[in-house]
Amino acid sequence: MNAKDISLKEKEVKPIVDQLNDLLANYHIHYQKLRGCHWNVKGSHFFTLHIKFEELYTNAQQTIDDLAERILTLGKPPHSTFTDYIKVSTIKEINTIGMKDTDMVNAIMDDFSNLIEMEREIMKTTSEAGDDGTNDLINSFMQFKEKNNWMLRSFCGKN
Ligand SMILES: [Fe+2]
Secondary structure, three states: OOHHHHOOOHHHHHHHHHHHHHHHHHHHHHHHHHHHHHHHOOOOOHHHHHHHHHHHHHHHHHHHHHHHHHHHHOOOOOOOOHHHHHHHOOOOOOOOOOOOHHHHHHHHHHHHHHHHHHHHHHHHHHHHHOOHHHHHHHHHHHHHHHHHHHHHHHHOOOO
């Protein structure tokens, strides 16, 4: 597909797709981290956090699919191997075995901060390119994490 077909400029779409592919890679590492937290959480908050982590990874899974399909909509292939995800992602894997529950929550909040920062950068690029569709999509991902950052902060008793 040509960017022209959806009234965008090829030259301006290229950097957007590159940024979306970077975000996709980061999201995969984040997703697997959430699954690790869901499986390995222990302690008196097990029932609360086990369910919360499931809610978050279910959302991340949908976000990953939406992101990949937006990349295809813009006419390029999304990264689809873990080799690429690990190579590209700035968010790093962690070992969740034996990790304290509050450390898990803090690790997820760190990922949220990093992902939100990337998304704000993407929204600058999409805004300049007039790509309102991608802008709107990324904005919805960001708002979900902003709200969940508040809830996880509250869980940890932070302001
Ligand atoms: Fe499960």
